[in-house]
Amino acid sequence: MPSNIYSNTDKILIAVDCIIFGFDKGALKILLIKRDFEPELGKWSLMGGFLKEEENLDEAAIRILYDLTGLRTIYMEQLYTFSKVDRDPVARTLSVAYYALIDIAMHDKELIQNHSAQWFSLDKAPDLIFDHNKMVEKAIARLKRRALSKPIGFELLPPKFTMRQLQKLYESILNKKLDKRNFINKINSFGILVRLDEKDTNASKKGAYLYTFDKVKYDEKVLEGFNFKI
Amino acid sequence: MPSNIYSNTDKILIAVDCIIFGFDKGALKILLIKRDFEPELGKWSLMGGFLKEEENLDEAAIRILYDLTGLRTIYMEQLYTFSKVDRDPVARTLSVAYYALIDIAMHDKELIQNHSAQWFSLDKAPDLIFDHNKMVEKAIARLKRRALSKPIGFELLPPKFTMRQLQKLYESILNKKLDKRNFINKINSFGILVRLDEKDTNASKKGAYLYTFDKVKYDEKVLEGFNFKI
DNA sequence: TCAAAAGTGTTCTGTTTACACCCATGG
DNA sequence: CCATGGGTGTAAACAGAACACTTTTGA
Numbered sequence: 440m441p442s443n444i445y446s447n448t449d450k451i452l453i454a455v456d457c458i459i460f461g462f463d464k465g466a467l468k469i470l471l472i473k474r475d476f477e478p479e480l481g482k483w484s485l486m487g488g489f490l491k492e493e494e495n496l497d498e499a500a501i502r503i504l505y506d507l508t509g510l511r512t513i514y515m516e517q518l519y520t521f522s523k524v525d526r527d528p529v530a531r532t533l534s535v536a537y538y539a540l541i542d543i544a545m546h547d548k549e550l551i552q553n554h555s556a557q558w559f560s561l562d563k564a565p566d567l568i569f570d571h572n573k574m575v576e577k578a579i580a581r582l583k584r585r586a587l588s589k590p591i592g593f594e595l596l597p598p599k600f601t602m603r604q605l606q607k608l609y610e611s612i613l614n615k616k617l618d619k620r621n622f623i624n625k626i627n628s629f630g631i632l633v634r635l636d637e638k639d640t641n642a643s644k645k646g647a648y649l650y651t652f653d654k655v656k657y658d659e660k661v662l663e664g665f666n667f668k669i
Numbered sequence: 670m671p672s673n674i675y676s677n678t679d680k681i682l683i684a685v686d687c688i689i690f691g692f693d694k695g696a697l698k699i700l701l702i703k704r705d706f707e708p709e710l711g712k713w714s715l716m717g718g719f720l721k722e723e724e725n726l727d728e729a730a731i732r733i734l735y736d737l738t739g740l741r742t743i744y745m746e747q748l749y750t751f752s753k754v755d756r757d758p759v760a761r762t763l764s765v766a767y768y769a770l771i772d773i774a775m776h777d778k779e780l781i782q783n784h785s786a787q788w789f790s791l792d793k794a795p796d797l798i799f800d801h802n803k804m805v806e807k808a809i810a811r812l813k814r815r816a817l818s819k820p821i822g823f824e825l826l827p828p829k830f831t832m833r834q835l836q837k838l839y840e841s842i843l844n845k846k847l848d849k850r851n852f853i854n855k856i857n858s859f860g861i862l863v864r865l866d867e868k869d870t871n872a873s874k875k876g877a878y879l880y881t882f883d884k885v886k887y888d889e890k891v892l893e894g895f896n897f898k899i
Numbered sequence: 900t901c902a903a904a905a906g907t908g909t910t911c912t913g914t915t916t917a918c919a920c921c922c923a924t925g926g
Numbered sequence: 927c928c929a930t931g932g933g934t935g936t937a938a939a940c941a942g943a944a945c946a947c948t949t950t951t952g953a
Contacts, residue, residue, distance in 0.1 A: 445760050448719040450680035453763060489678040492761060496752040520750045520765050522726040530675050531722060533683060535750050603932080620934070621916070643931040644924035666898070668915075833905080850907070851943070873904040875950040898942075 454527075454534040455499045456487035456571065458518070458578035459508070461543035461558060462595040465604075467611040468543070469564060469575060470507070472556040478528055479568040485575070486556070487534070500537040507554055509547030514540040514594040519577055526570050534570075538578040540594035561611075586612045587667045590631050590660045593652050601639050601647040602626075609669075617669055625669055631657045684757075684764040685729045686717035686801065688748070688808035689738070691773035691788060692825040695834075697841040698773070699794060699805060700737070702786040708758055709798040715805070716786070717764070730767040737784055739777030744770045744824040749807055756800050764800075768808040770824035791841075816842045817897045820861050820890045823882050831869050831877040832856075839899075847899055855899050861887045 459470040471483045488503040490496060500515055518536040526532065543558065551557075559565070561579065566572065585591060591612070592605055606622050626632060633653050638646030689700040701713045718733040720726060730745055748766040756762065773788065781787075789795070791809065796802065815821060821842070822835055836852050856862060863883050868876035 445682065448682055449722040451683050451720065452675065452678055453681050492679040493754060495754055496750060517749060519747060520726060524723060524725055645932050647932060874952045875905050877905060
């Protein structure tokens with residue numbers, strides 16, 4: 440901490456920007472908004488806002504995400520603080536990036552449309568303003584690391600899902616094809632899934648078993664971590 | 670980014686606090702300073718300072734660390750941004766924590782003494798001001814993760830070191846005893862060490878071979894990462 | 900001569916990988 | 927009746943874990 444006094448030090452604006460991940464139709468997506476204000480009006484950017492005097496960063500991130508999606512109890516984590524001096528052309532601003540995982544089916548679609556926001560597959564996302572591309576890159580790397588060390592899926596999938604959906608989620612996060620049998624053996628070895636007596640016949644004639652997460656065991660595994668390595 | 674204008678938003682002080690790790694006599698240590706100013710005069714804290722208008726966070730962290738240790742080319746990484754509203758009783762302040770790895774033998778001892786700073790073994794460190802204990806905790810967890818996924822030691826050990834020193838370093842980071850033979854086999858499988866024709870006879874009568882890192886292969890492994898798992 | 904640290908390989912066990920066929924059903 | 931996606935097991939290769947004795951030499 441300081442060896443000078445607080446009074447003659449520089450105060451700076453703090454932005455919070457959110458990388459919001461969702462999963463839909465077998466692909467990992469991010470939520471972007473089209474800016475309706477200067478600078479960079481009309482360009483795509485992450486959802487963000489400024490930190491207020493009376494809240495901490497987590498609270499700011501939750502508030503900002505709620506304003507856009509209407510969702511409150513979702514998974515969010517602080518990612519990194521970006522501080523390049525000229526990162527924002529208008530004023531010196533630090534931005535603390537957060538990433539969030541949400542179930543696309545749960546969000547408030549109207550809210551999102553009112554913000555002229557849109558979901559983009561990772562490989563089809565447009566160029567973003569400022570240093571937002573870097574933020575997204577870092578968030579993807581973090582998500583990948585997380586997927587390899589802890590269970591993931593509860594936050595991104597609907598309450599009931601098929602084994603194939605879960606595999607596709609992992610494939611799109613890790614960005615590689617996985618072997619069906621090895622994936623199932625591995626995921627079952629963690630004991631975090633419950634197979635229901637229901638089938639989903641949307642994708643196949645035979646129908647695929649639906650699963651849910653055993654939330655107790657899931658949370659245990661989140662705490663202790665594991666080595667996915669597949 | 671903002672959906673309001675920049676002008677009526679809150680500006681906030683940004684501190685940068687550094688968790689400085691060193692390794693000496695078989696134990697992992699951190700560098701702490703005794704505060705000679707209010708608030709919390711006389712208590713132990715991390716080394717820190719405030720971000721200036723014309724620098725980014727990495728630059729601030731480097732500057733602050735140089736002021737204390739006289740070292741410039743060391744390993745530093747941003748850890749996390751702490752933002753509890755009342756974390757600093759004097760003013761609303763965000764603190765961006767950085768952690769650094771340095772070779773204890775290389776630093777400027779006088780500089781450190783002039784700052785009334787001192788090295789503490791992790792288990793003997795005093796209570797720290799504000800949220801600095803939390804910062805240290807998080808830094809240790811990060812260092813642990815790093816040691817399991819990338820080579821570590823170049824930054825913390827002297828240029829020549831024994832296999833036993835390297836093992837002790839891992840043991841003190843991972844906080845558990847490792848099997849001597851398994852450790853050597855594993856570390857050799859990475860091909861990042863060069864055995865010299867010199868021996869160190871400080872610790873034993875027989876003398877232990879000295880090693881250096883093959884910096885090229887070391888850096889390759891830093892980039893690609895590995896799975897230590899031992 | 901003995902105490903203290905250094906050096907060195909093998910076996911066993913568990914995990915990861917690669918791989919192919921039958922099933923159910925709607926169109 | 928056949929195209930489409932769903933479900934299932936095993937063997938080979940590899941990586942991790944456990945483990946004990948000999949060497950050197952200064953005191």
